Amino acid sequence: xxxxxxxxxxxxxxxxxxxxxxxxxxxxxxxxxxxxxxxxxxxxxxxxxxxxxxxxxxxxxxxxxxxxxxxxxxxxxxxxxxxxxxxxxxxxxxxxxxxxxxxxxxxxxxxxxxxxxxxxxxxxxxxxxxxxxxxxxxxxxxxxxxxxxxxxxxxxxxxxxxxxxxxxxxxxxxxxxxxxxxxxxxxxxxxxxxxxxxxxxxxxxxxxxxxxxxxxxxxxxxxxxxxxxxxxxxxxxxxxxxx
Amino acid sequence: xxxxxxxxxxxxxxxxxxxxxxxxxxxxxxxxxxxxxxxxxxxxxxxxxxxxxxxxxxxxxxxxxxxxxxxxxxxxxxxxxxxxxxxxxxxxxxxxxxxxxxxxxxxxxxxxxxxxxxxxxxxxxxxxxxxxxxxxxxxxxxxxxxxxxxxxxxxxxxxxxxxxxxxxxxxxxxxxxxxxxxxxxxxxxxxxxxxxxxxxxxxxxxxxxxxxxxxxxxxxxxxxxxxxxxxxxxxxxxxxxxxxxxxxxxxxxxxxxxxxxxxxxxxxxxxxxxxxxxxxxxxxxxxxxxxxxxxxxxxxxxxxxxxxxxxxxxxxxxxxxxxxxxxxxxxxxxxxxxxxxxxxxxxxxxxxxxxxxxxxxxxxxxxxxxxxxxxxxxxxxxx
Numbered sequence: 138x139x140x141x142x143x144x145x146x147x148x149x150x151x152x153x154x155x156x157x158x159x160x161x162x163x164x165x166x167x168x169x170x171x172x173x174x175x176x177x178x179x180x181x182x183x184x185x186x187x188x189x190x191x192x193x194x195x196x197x198x199x200x201x202x203x204x205x206x207x208x209x210x211x212x213x214x215x216x217x218x219x220x221x222x223x224x225x226x227x228x229x230x231x232x233x234x235x236x237x238x239x240x241x242x243x244x245x246x247x248x249x250x251x252x253x254x255x256x257x258x259x260x261x262x263x264x265x266x267x268x269x270x271x272x273x274x275x276x277x278x279x280x281x282x283x284x285x286x287x288x289x290x291x292x293x294x295x296x297x298x299x300x301x302x303x304x305x306x307x308x309x310x311x312x313x314x315x316x317x318x319x320x321x322x323x324x325x326x327x328x329x330x331x332x333x334x335x336x337x338x339x340x341x342x343x344x345x346x347x348x349x350x351x352x353x354x355x356x357x358x359x360x361x362x363x364x365x366x367x368x369x370x371x372x373x374x375x376x377x378x379x380x
Numbered sequence: 381x382x383x384x385x386x387x388x389x390x391x392x393x394x395x396x397x398x399x400x401x402x403x404x405x406x407x408x409x410x411x412x413x414x415x416x417x418x419x420x421x422x423x424x425x426x427x428x429x430x431x432x433x434x435x436x437x438x439x440x441x442x443x444x445x446x447x448x449x450x451x452x453x454x455x456x457x458x459x460x461x462x463x464x465x466x467x468x469x470x471x472x473x474x475x476x477x478x479x480x481x482x483x484x485x486x487x488x489x490x491x492x493x494x495x496x497x498x499x500x501x502x503x504x505x506x507x508x509x510x511x512x513x514x515x516x517x518x519x520x521x522x523x524x525x526x527x528x529x530x531x532x533x534x535x536x537x538x539x540x541x542x543x544x545x546x547x548x549x550x551x552x553x554x555x556x557x558x559x560x561x562x563x564x565x566x567x568x569x570x571x572x573x574x575x576x577x578x579x580x581x582x583x584x585x586x587x588x589x590x591x592x593x594x595x596x597x598x599x600x601x602x603x604x605x606x607x608x609x610x611x612x613x614x615x616x617x618x619x620x621x622x623x624x625x626x627x628x629x630x631x632x633x634x635x636x637x638x639x640x641x642x643x644x645x646x647x648x649x650x651x652x653x654x655x656x657x658x659x660x661x662x663x664x665x666x667x668x669x670x671x672x673x674x675x676x677x678x679x680x681x682x683x684x685x686x687x688x689x690x691x692x693x694x695x696x697x698x699x700x701x702x703x704x705x706x707x708x709x710x711x712x713x714x715x716x717x718x719x720x721x722x723x724x725x726x727x728x729x730x731x732x733x734x735x736x737x738x739x740x741x742x743x744x745x746x747x748x749x750x751x752x753x754x755x756x757x758x759x760x761x762x763x
Binding site: 195198199202204205224226227229230231233235237241243245246249250253254255257258263264266267302306314 | 395671
């Protein structure tokens with residue numbers, strides 16, 4: 138949770154994301170995943186997006202990560218429309234770090250190789266990529282597991298590799314989709330501690346999708362979605378319970 | 381540097397590593413695909429190598445005899461058709477022609493050999509000059525009922541000096557074993573022209589006239605001479621020695637069949653690679669979506685797929701060349717063609733085969749690459 142001084146500092150920070158009237162339909166308009174969502178997220182905030190399955194939280198994450206386009210509405214990143222990005226891949230490569238629920242490590246690559254994968258778009262030398270990957274694996278406490286393939290790592294270790302990978306290109310925003318959803322409670326706590334400390338240490342904006350209220354309580358702000366609409370936006374401590 | 385020392389076992393990673401891992405992912409499928417391409421390329425190497433070898437070998441035989449022009453009647457048929465020996469008188473006097481040699485050549489079954497080149501040469505002409513006696517002697521005169529065997533022919537027929545060899549209904553004495561300057565001569569039975577005309581019932585008929593021209597005659601002058609000869613003798617045709625076989629209908633049929641068979645085999649390879657790469661893209665849909673979500677450009681994904689298929693082509697090509705070379709050598713030992721064909725396994729042919737293989741790979745990768753580029757990165761957040 139943010140300290141009062143951090144909250145005040147965030148309140149003065151510029152907006153990273155600004156969404157207005159954001160809608161997303163699937164199946165030729167048969168399914169309305171988002172039905173006009175409005176919010177702003179400031180630089181350095183830790184926002185939890187919560188809600189039951191099918192409430193639109195993952196769709197929202199896709200929009201923020203430029204993985205998909207909204208059907209209507211506006212979505213801006215640092216004042217510029219995400220819908221008119223000339224190169225969405227470059228945006229994902231340099232501005233965004235993704236952490237997935239199922240880790241999504243590439244099975245034929247070792248831990249250190251997985252961390253290097255996003256760096257191919259960075260035009261770094263091989264040696265620089267390797268050095269950076271080693272630093273990141275060390276930062277997540279996996280310095281002894283660099284040459285292990287994902288199949289030889291525990292769930293918590295895999296998620297640590299995935300976190301290291303998400304930091305590869307020093308993004309300013311971390312988007313995490315249920316990062317503890319596939320972990321036991323002990324590993325989940327460690328991963329959450331790690332993500333939270335990275336957010337503070339590196340002053341990154343962290344947007345975390347979860348359906349777990351205890352995870353959301355770690356954030357400085359919670360946005361609750363239901364049936365594709367924002368039904369709560371505020372202090373996670375005041376987050377209403379949902380079925 | 382400190383970190384480097386802490387982890388001495390770690391490797392730097394290149395885009396090439398990404399490509400090879402993609403291929404190693406399903407080793408059996410990759411292996412079978414490689415085999416598919418390799419068979420196609422082996423067919424190219426073997427069949428084209430042999431058909432080119434046919435021309436190269438005959439050309440070498442001509443050149444070794446100093447023949448610059450060949451007058452023949454092979455254009456419209458698969459085998460040389462005999463034409464009147466008197467034709468020679470119409471070309472021998474042409475300016476620039478220094479010597480001529482009438483030849484009757486036939487491919488026939490001789491004893492245990494299914495196909496053997498039997499070459500009847502005008503007695504005393506220059507076509508005898510390049511034959512080097514390995515054992516025995518030359519025939520005493522053109523009417524001696526004797527033959528010379530090329531070294532390979534002797535080996536194939538299992539004959540030595542003093543034995544007899546049966547050609548059609550005649551039994552002729554083997555008086556010498558000779559080595560020519562070309563593979564076809566070593567695989568031939570050589571005898572005098574009148575004797576072969578008599579044995580085959582082709583009295584006063586020949587199938588080729590080898591022509592020597594004055595020293596220093598250039599290619600353009602040789603072509604002009606060929607045109608003039610062809611005009612003078614409508615029943616035959618004159619070609620430069622290096623081209624006469626390649627211009628024949630028979631060679632064109634052989635070449636077309638070789639390419640046809642090879643292209644069919646290559647087509648199977650193309651379908652194999654396309655199928656493999658499509659399967660690979662389909663299996664890796666989410667993986668590709670993850671790469672897109674991690675910031676990889678679609679062009680990099682397309683390059684990855686194209687490089688993977690090109691690698692399949694390259695490796696398949698290299699294996700195919702190996703298989704083709706081994707296959708050709710096995711084919712050469714087949715009784716039906718032993719001593720007849722010398723493959724042209726030149727660097728150019730091998731380079732062409734490997735280039736075809738790489739092109740097959742790249743071509744086969746286009747559709748799968750296009751499919752991969754259509755995948756949406758949002759797939760990464762599903763499942």
